[in-house]
Amino acid sequence: MQSRGHASPDDIDMASVFGALKRSARWLIPLSLVFGGLTYAALSLVAPRYQSEAELAIVAKGAGGTFADRNAATGPDLITTRMDKEAINTHVRAMQSQELLEKIAKDLKLAERPEFNGALGPVDKLDAALRLVGIGGPRKGETTRDRVLDALRSRLEVYAAKESRFIGVRVTSNDPELAAKIANALAENYRASLAEQGVTEVDDLQAVLQAKVQKLTTEVAAAETEVDRYRGKIDGFRGGAQNTGLNEQQMSELTAELTKAKAARGEAEVRAKSAREMIALGSADQLADVQKSPLIQNLVQQRVRIERQISELSATLLPGHPRMRQLNADLAGLKVQIDKEISKIVDSLEKEAAVAKGREDSIAQSLADIKARVVTNAPEEAQLRQLEATAKAKRTELDNIQAQLESNRKKLDARAQPVAAQIISNAQPESVPVFPRKGALSALIAIASLMFGTAWVVTKALFQGARRGSQGTMSRQKTKPVSLRQKPAFPHYPEPLLREIIDDETPSPLSSPVSLHEPQRQTAAASAADIGALVLRLMQRRPQSGGHRTILTGENENVDASKEALDLVKALAQSGEQVILVDWNPDGQDLASSIGLNPSAGLNDLLRGNVNFGEIIQRIPGSDAHAIASGNPLEHVPECIDPDQLNLVLDALDEAYEYIVVTGRHDAARQLFETIEGRFDTGIVVTEPRKQAPVIEDPVDTFLGFEVADIDIVRFERRVSEASPVQQRIARATERRSVEVAHPT
Numbered sequence: 245m246q247s248r249g250h251a252s253p254d255d256i257d258m259a260s261v262f263g264a265l266k267r268s269a270r271w272l273i274p275l276s277l278v279f280g281g282l283t284y285a286a287l288s289l290v291a292p293r294y295q296s297e298a299e300l301a302i303v304a305k306g307a308g309g310t311f312a313d314r315n316a317a318t319g320p321d322l323i324t325t326r327m328d329k330e331a332i333n334t335h336v337r338a339m340q341s342q343e344l345l346e347k348i349a350k351d352l353k354l355a356e357r358p359e360f361n362g363a364l365g366p367v368d369k370l371d372a373a374l375r376l377v378g379i380g381g382p383r384k385g386e387t388t389r390d391r392v393l394d395a396l397r398s399r400l401e402v403y404a405a406k407e408s409r410f411i412g413v414r415v416t417s418n419d420p421e422l423a424a425k426i427a428n429a430l431a432e433n434y435r436a437s438l439a440e441q442g443v444t445e446v447d448d449l450q451a452v453l454q455a456k457v458q459k460l461t462t463e464v465a466a467a468e469t470e471v472d473r474y475r476g477k478i479d480g481f482r483g484g485a486q487n488t489g490l491n492e493q494q495m496s497e498l499t500a501e502l503t504k505a506k507a508a509r510g511e512a513e514v515r516a517k518s519a520r521e522m523i524a525l526g527s528a529d530q531l532a533d534v535q536k537s538p539l540i541q542n543l544v545q546q547r548v549r550i551e552r553q554i555s556e557l558s559a560t561l562l563p564g565h566p567r568m569r570q571l572n573a574d575l576a577g578l579k580v581q582i583d584k585e586i587s588k589i590v591d592s593l594e595k596e597a598a599v600a601k602g603r604e605d606s607i608a609q610s611l612a613d614i615k616a617r618v619v620t621n622a623p624e625e626a627q628l629r630q631l632e633a634t635a636k637a638k639r640t641e642l643d644n645i646q647a648q649l650e651s652n653r654k655k656l657d658a659r660a661q662p663v664a665a666q667i668i669s670n671a672q673p674e675s676v677p678v679f680p681r682k683g684a685l686s687a688l689i690a691i692a693s694l695m696f697g698t699a700w701v702v703t704k705a706l707f708q709g710a711r712r713g714s715q716g717t718m719s720r721q722k723t724k725p726v727s728l729r730q731k732p733a734f735p736h737y738p739e740p741l742l743r744e745i746i747d748d749e750t751p752s753p754l755s756s757p758v759s760l761h762e763p764q765r766q767t768a769a770a771s772a773a774d775i776g777a778l779v780l781r782l783m784q785r786r787p788q789s790g791g792h793r794t795i796l797t798g799e800n801e802n803v804d805a806s807k808e809a810l811d812l813v814k815a816l817a818q819s820g821e822q823v824i825l826v827d828w829n830p831d832g833q834d835l836a837s838s839i840g841l842n843p844s845a846g847l848n849d850l851l852r853g854n855v856n857f858g859e860i861i862q863r864i865p866g867s868d869a870h871a872i873a874s875g876n877p878l879e880h881v882p883e884c885i886d887p888d889q890l891n892l893v894l895d896a897l898d899e900a901y902e903y904i905v906v907t908g909r910h911d912a913a914r915q916l917f918e919t920i921e922g923r924f925d926t927g928i929v930v931t932e933p934r935k936q937a938p939v940i941e942d943p944v945d946t947f948l949g950f951e952v953a954d955i956d957i958v959r960f961e962r963r964v965s966e967a968s969p970v971q972q973r974i975a976r977a978t979e980r981r982s983v984e985v986a987h988p989t
Contacts, residue, residue: 262853264705265698272697280690284682291368292677294420298413298427299668300435302335332404335411335665339402339434342393348429349392352422359418360395361388367418400426410668420673427671435665453649460642467635474631478624495614502607509600516593523590540585547578705856775808778958779815782903782926785956791898795906796928797913797948805930806835808960809907810864816903817869824901825864828908828916829874830885835907836873840865846875851889857896870901887919894923914948922947926956933962 338344349355358364363382366372374380382391401414413430417423554571561568618625786792796812798805809825816823826847827835836843841862849855850872864871878885897904906924908916917924927947947957 261702261705261856263850263855263859264701266854268697268701272694272701275697276690276694279693280686283689284686286370287680287682287685289368289370289373290680291371291418293416293418293679294423294674294676295414295416295678296420296424296427296671296674297415298431298671300411300413300431300665301668302332302409302411302665332409332411336402336404339411339413339430340397340400344430344433344437345393345396345400346389347433348426349396351429352425354396355388355392357419357422360392362391362395363388396426400430402430411665413671415671416678420675424671424673431665431667431670435667438664450649450652453645453652457642457645457649460638460645464635464638464642467631467638471628471631471635474624474628478628492618495611495618498607498611498614502604502611505600505604505607509597509604512593512597512600516590516597519590519593523586537585537589540582540589543578543582543585547575547582550575550578775811775815778812778928778960779819781956781958782816783819783821785925786902787925791901791904792926793894793898793904793906793924794926794928795913795917795924796930797908798910799929799931801910803910803930803932805907805928806838808928808930809905810835810839813869813871813903813905814864814867816905817864817867821903822901823869823903823905824861824897825869825871826897826904826906827872827874828906829912830878830915831912836871839871841871841873843873843875846873847893848875848878850875850893851878851886885915885919887921890916890920891923894920910948917948917950922950922952922955924955926958927952928958928960931959931961 349360354360356364359367362380366375366380371380399416401412401416403412403414404410405412413427415423415427415430417426550571554568554575557565557568557571563569563572782792782794794812796805796809797803806827813823813825828847830848836846841864845855845860847860850857850860860872860875861870862873863869894904906913906916917927929947945951945953947955
């Protein structure tokens with residue numbers, strides 16, 4: 245037999261679960277409708293409740309603190325930051341305070357309404373019915389005030405919207421007008437209480453601020469006087485547009501003068517050095533200062549004129565001529581005079597450089613003196629700055645407090661103090677009640693009852709399947725192993741011999757002892773002498789765990805093997821085995837009626853999912869064996885048969901029974917064998933009696949035309965007529981002898 249795994253009992257129970265649900269639908273649905281109707285009737289006795297809602301926005305009283313700088317930024321971001329979650333929750337709790345609720349109850353006369361004062365009578369029919377049985381009504385020793393406040397709290401809901409500064413006031417009442425009045429009254433009274441509280445706080449604050457202003461005025465005057473006195477003491481006066489000290493101003497001016505002096509000295513030294521170098525080279529007349537001198541330029545012009553005259557007269561006069569000598573003497577005198585003038589200019593440049601250097605030194609000395617004075621006066625300057633800072637801080641604080649005092653005075657005069665709560669929307673009476681919603685709640689109850697009923701049916705079906713599987717497993721565990729040395733006591737069935745017994749000493753094919761460890765693959769088909777030997781063969785080949793599957797059919801469509809199958813399961817049951825007979829006939833032609841079973845439900849109905857195992861398993865009359873009829877015929881047989889579903893069914897039977905015998909007509913059995921791929925342990929073919937061997941016979945390793953492996957194949961041959969009493973005695977003796985040979989004592 246091909247290896248097979250046992251299906252999960254939960255998977256198998258799915259078919260029974262769906263079948264149970266289908267059968268239970270005829271009472272589940274009406275029962276759910278009844279529950280829904282009862283719910284609707286009960287809700288009709290409840291007075292409708294209406295709900296109204298008012299909304300408030302929580303804002304900051306002021307953007308700044310009491311002593312904050314009035315010039316500081318006070319935008320919306322700062323206000324939002326101040327309104328944290330804790331502040332919003334504080335307002336939510338404050339709106340539910342006992343004093344506020346008592347005021348609203350008194351103003352609206354809630355104690356005169358039965359809804360808030362249960363001592364006045366029932367609110368609706370349901371309340372009246374409950375009071376008749378002792379449920380509801382006012383509690384003993386409870387005051388009217390407590391009843392009204394408890395009822396008001398139970399109908400009031402104050403909540404803060406997530407991630408916002410809005411607070412909602414939601415009130416539920418039997419009267420829509422009253423619900424709106426309570427919500428609006430609570431919002432308005434809370435807003436008025438906050439406004440009154442704000443005015444009181446400002447009055448108290450004004451008194452504190454005035455005392456602080458008087459104190460700060462004296463302190464500011466003293467601080468500023470001390471600053472002026474100390475400044476005169478250390479000569480730390482200030483002036484200028486930047487209000488800087490005198491020492492700082494002098495240092496700044498001297499630094500600028502020193503820079504200019506250094507530049508002038510450098511320029512003079514460069515000019516003097518350049519003049520000396522040009523004199524040494526003989527080109528002093530090219531100096532810029534020389535060329536700028538009018539005297540030197542006039543002398544140069546005279547020299548040029550004399551040189552031109554000498555050049556003109558040298559053509560007619562000799563060098564010794566008096567005129568020539570006079571001109572040469574004038575030329576020499578002019579050159580000497582020019583050199584002297586150039587020397588004077590160079591000397592003046594050197595003197596100018598010396599003067600610039602002296603000025604630079606003087607300015608540097610003055611600057612050093614001022615720096616030394618600043619360093620010397622550093623502690624006094626630091627003390628002066630500290631006094632000035634103290635005086636400035638006190639002056640700033642005084643100005644802020646005076647501004648706050650003036651602002652509060654204006655608010656008190658105009659009674660325009662901003663409050664922390666603003667009403668965004670007032671509550672309006674609603675025309676549609678929020679409770680009870682009869683249709684929705686009735687439908688919900690009906691659906692819930694249907695779901696609970698469905699769960700109960702499913703749970704019951706699952707537990708029944710699990711109990712059957714558990715009982716089958718326990719029965720198999722308690723069954724003692726079969727001893728192969730003792731033949732079980734089988735009832736006598738006048739079964740035909742498959743062949744004539746020629747030799748009394750020749751054992752039947754089943755008489756030889758079979759080892760439990762021998763390979764199950766058969767090299768040749770075996771023959772069974774009678775039902776008893778066949779039972780013994782099946783018991784020898786039963787596996788250690790799980791059930792033993794056997795398929796029994798005729799050699800062709802004309803051979804009905806149902807009688808042999810019935811005798812086989814009866815014999816197994818009488819031997820103390822748990823066995824079930826499965827009639828496999830998808831067309832509905834079964835043996836149920838012939839053996840006294842109910843043919844209305846069977847395996848075909850189980851495959852459809854219409855029934856469960858508990859409804860199709862029956863006891864065979866006169867035996868402990870069980871049977872499953874074929875049931876109603878299947879339409880479109882090839883399409884209706886699911887191999888996986890068939891395997892699950894057989895696996896479930898393996899869990900509950902030790903032997904499963906499946907019987908059916910040849911064609912139906914062949915189709916089943918092919919569908920589940922030969923998942924059987926033994927295959928039995930019932931044949932008609934033959935006077936001679938057939939001309940064509942299936943090979944030894946085939947069953948129903950299929951090549952098989954690991955399947956024990958047995959051919960059971962009928963005989964022509966009823967044997968005589970002598971032949972019966974011979975058959976019983978042969979059987980007894982076969983058993984003795986197989987199991988010697």
